[in-house]
Amino acid sequence: DPELFFPIGNTGPAILQIEEAKQVCRRCDVREQCLAWALEAGQDHGVWGGLGEDERRALKRRNSRSRVRSLA
Template sequence: MYANSVERNDMSSAFDWRAKAACRDKDPELFFPVGNTGAAYQQIEEAKAVCRTCKVIDACLKCALDTNQDYGVWGGLSEDERRALKRRAMRARRSQAMQMQI
């Protein structure tokens, strides 16, 4: 029981930034468009506009990356942008590891 309460507290503190998020009073659907073209593209841009005003944008993005959020706009980035960011980070780590072997 103790371990579960500690785990819950750790998860809770990991999400404390949400109380300060600019999106907290917005319709969550705005941040989860269906698709990435046409009307969905406009919705993504509207969600990103909210993110650009947010004081906790970095914490939001970190949370999305740490918890592998595959859908929606988090930390000002779309799902495609977060995937690209992860790929670049993976390539950089791989390159660094290869250089350490030399």
């Protein structure tokens, strides 16, 4: 069910839905490619590659900081 990967919000009942989606991702053979695509495409909503919205935002921030440090 594709709806599983797009919960409404990230608190309350959505937390369980996010965890269920992540469980599906853990068994997926294309998890890394899915995450890479979501990051490149700027997907802000849903669970992609086993990461929720907040986790992807944090990963983007860490990657940006690393890039800036490597340029300095």
